[in-house]
Amino acid sequence: MDSADTATLSTSAVYRSVGQAFWYRLRHNRRAMVALGVVLLEIVIVIFAPWIAPYEPGETDYEALWSPPTAKHWMGTDDLGRDVMSRLMYGGRISIAVGILAQITQVVIGLPIGAVAGLMGRWVDYAFMRLIDILSSVPNMLLYLLMVLVLPRGFVSIVIALSVTGWIGIARLVRGQVLSLKTTDYVRAARGMGADTRHIIVSHLVRNTLSPVVVSITIGIPGSMMAEAGLSFLGLGITPPMTSWVQMMGLYQAYIQTSWHLTVFPALVLSLTMLAWFVLGDAMRDAFDPTIQV
Amino acid sequence: MFRFILIRTGGLIGVLLAVSLLTFFLMHWVPGGPFDAMTAATAQMIPVELVENMEKLYGLDKPLWVQYWLFLKAALRGDFGYSYYASGRSINELIREHWPHSIQIGVLTLGFSAIVGLGLGIFSAMNPGKWPDFLGTGVSLFCMSVPSFVFAKLMQYFIAVKLGWLPTSGWEGWVEPKYWVMPVLANSLGPVLTLQRYTRSAISDVMRANYVRTAHAKGLNRRRVTLIHIFKNALTPVVTVAGPMTASLITGSLFIEGIFRIPGLGWYTNAALGRRDYPLILASTLLWTTLISITYFVTDIIYALLDPRVAYVKER
Numbered sequence: 001m002d003s004a005d006t007a008t009l010s011t012s013a014v015y016r017s018v019g020q021a022f023w024y025r026l027r028h029n030r031r032a033m034v035a036l037g038v039v040l041l042e043i044v045i046v047i048f049a050p051w052i053a054p055y056e057p058g059e060t061d062y063e064a065l066w067s068p069p070t071a072k073h074w075m076g077t078d079d080l081g082r083d084v085m086s087r088l089m090y091g092g093r094i095s096i097a098v099g100i101l102a103q104i105t106q107v108v109i110g111l112p113i114g115a116v117a118g119l120m121g122r123w124v125d126y127a128f129m130r131l132i133d134i135l136s137s138v139p140n141m142l143l144y145l146l147m148v149l150v151l152p153r154g155f156v157s158i159v160i161a162l163s164v165t166g167w168i169g170i171a172r173l174v175r176g177q178v179l180s181l182k183t184t185d186y187v188r189a190a191r192g193m194g195a196d197t198r199h200i201i202v203s204h205l206v207r208n209t210l211s212p213v214v215v216s217i218t219i220g221i222p223g224s225m226m227a228e229a230g231l232s233f234l235g236l237g238i239t240p241p242m243t244s245w246v247q248m249m250g251l252y253q254a255y256i257q258t259s260w261h262l263t264v265f266p267a268l269v270l271s272l273t274m275l276a277w278f279v280l281g282d283a284m285r286d287a288f289d290p291t292i293q294v
Numbered sequence: 295m296f297r298f299i300l301i302r303t304g305g306l307i308g309v310l311l312a313v314s315l316l317t318f319f320l321m322h323w324v325p326g327g328p329f330d331a332m333t334a335a336t337a338q339m340i341p342v343e344l345v346e347n348m349e350k351l352y353g354l355d356k357p358l359w360v361q362y363w364l365f366l367k368a369a370l371r372g373d374f375g376y377s378y379y380a381s382g383r384s385i386n387e388l389i390r391e392h393w394p395h396s397i398q399i400g401v402l403t404l405g406f407s408a409i410v411g412l413g414l415g416i417f418s419a420m421n422p423g424k425w426p427d428f429l430g431t432g433v434s435l436f437c438m439s440v441p442s443f444v445f446a447k448l449m450q451y452f453i454a455v456k457l458g459w460l461p462t463s464g465w466e467g468w469v470e471p472k473y474w475v476m477p478v479l480a481n482s483l484g485p486v487l488t489l490q491r492y493t494r495s496a497i498s499d500v501m502r503a504n505y506v507r508t509a510h511a512k513g514l515n516r517r518r519v520t521l522i523h524i525f526k527n528a529l530t531p532v533v534t535v536a537g538p539m540t541a542s543l544i545t546g547s548l549f550i551e552g553i554f555r556i557p558g559l560g561w562y563t564n565a566a567l568g569r570r571d572y573p574l575i576l577a578s579t580l581l582w583t584t585l586i587s588i589t590y591f592v593t594d595i596i597y598a599l600l601d602p603r604v605a606y607v608k609e610r
Contacts, residue, residue, distance in 0.1 A: 134312040275439035
């Protein structure tokens with residue numbers, strides 16, 4: 001972008017909508033763009049895995065069992081001669097999908113609860129807050145483990161297990177946001193001018209709660225991925241023949257001395273992905289915040 | 295203050311009741327009982343009559359509500375019953391045996407992450423945009439994106455197996471650092487991240503405050519401003535996160551203890567889950583709940599002491 005364009009954009013800053021300002025700031029954050037690139041690239045790879053992956057995920061190569069990285073198998077093979085890189089591409093489907101779906105589920109539960117608690121106040125608020133107190137006093141991992149054991153093994157169960165307590169964060173956030181917005185001058189002014197509750201909710205509360213929720217989802221996705229990784233590491237994640245990044249790692253951790261590639265590559269891919277999501281989320285938070293100059 | 299303590303104690307009892315109910319029924323809902331698990335573990339068939347007798351002995355034949363009531367009555371006296379797995383040993387005895395290991399790892403982790411996290415946080419907030427700030431950001435990004443168990447496994451491979459600098463696993467108490475260096479490093483990823491982030495943002499917020507500018511303008515020397523005006527006020531948000539963090543650290547991480555074969559409570563509880571050792575699962579969950587509630591409570595009191603604007607008593 002040349003300087004003339006930048007000049008026009010910055011002088012017209014006052015007239016831009018919140019969304020436009022957000023995109024402008026995000027586009028000009030190089031770190032965020034790299035992170036977004038990584039995230040999108042991975043999503044494309046896992047979606048088109050059947051066309052991109054060099055092998056089928058279950059395809060066995062008995063010529064190359066436990067093979068370290070070679071020209072034929074870039075990330076080596078496992079005990080059945082299955083190609084690690086192809087399995088990582090397919091495994092990413094589970095890891096990424098669990099991360100995104102768990103966040104969506106948590107928002108679907110947490111957002112209405114937080115909003116209702118904040119708006120209604122009184123005993124409704126009290127009841128939900130006590131529920132949150134109780135759920136946040138149970139060790140998280142134990143609850144995940146119990147839920148996964150209770151529910152039938154599978155993808156949906158993992159998402160449910162992660163959402164049982166996961167909604168608390170969003171509910172707290174939305175409730176706090178609603179409570180503080182309710183007392184702002186512009187909401188009071190709107191009410192004073194005769195705006196009805198519906199108008200206030202739609203054009204003030206929803207609009208101002210949206211950006212922290214979007215940021216919280218983006219930062220929550222790697223969090224959920226990490227929780228799924230924890231379950232998989234303990235062998236309670238997705239069931240074979242399906243796989244996820246850390247399920248592979250958990251399965252072969254005992255063989256790390258002889259076949260390091262079965263642990264190191266999934267670990268690298270998982271960490272890179274989580275890093276990209278975190279950086280993106282941080283940048284989005286900054287881009288939404290009008291007080292920070294980019 | 296007295297009223298505040300009273301309200302919070304009541305709250306704690308309510309939370310403990312609710313958590314015990316939740317854990318109790320969820321745990322019994324998990325398919326398979328303790329003696330099925332035993333059969334599976336020993337790969338031997340235990341006669342049906344024997345299983346029935348065992349269940350009768352431990353009261354497992356009674357309806358769940360009765361079992362819960364009996365548990366509650368005994369628990370009020372501080373008696374959590376006997377383990378189904380480690381026969382003849384009481385739960386209290388088992389917790390006394392395993393918990394100290396977790397406490398030691400937890401305290402060591404806390405000390406290490408306090409030094410690193412607070413140090414990095416202060417250092418980067420005082421030098422925004424310079425190399426300490428980048429170092430802080432780098433470390434926190436690393437802590438964020440690498441799960442502790444992944445880091446633990448990789449360290450175990452590179453440091454212990456490849457380089458042979460440290461033993462791969464084991465535990466000899468805090469006096470033998472070679473066993474706890476890796477567990478403590480892996481365990482402190484989360485705490486370092488939280489402490490670094492909170493300290494950095496708290497200090498940079500305070501540094502922008504008007505009273506700090508005034509203090510500088512009055513001509514106070516830098517050290518005085520830093521120590522009294524900045525640190526003291528920045529401490530409050532850090533204290534709020536440090537409390538609950540301590541509680542979860544000293545109850546042990548099942549990943550770290552599992553990977554490095556430390557016979558702590560986190561690992562033992564996870565094993566108990568597999569063995570359906572109901573009393574132990576319940577007892578260690580309630581221990582966690584009690585600790586975390588107490589730390590929230592203590593944190594609130596410290597908060598009020600540090601910040602005179604906070605008053606809990608005047609509610610209504």
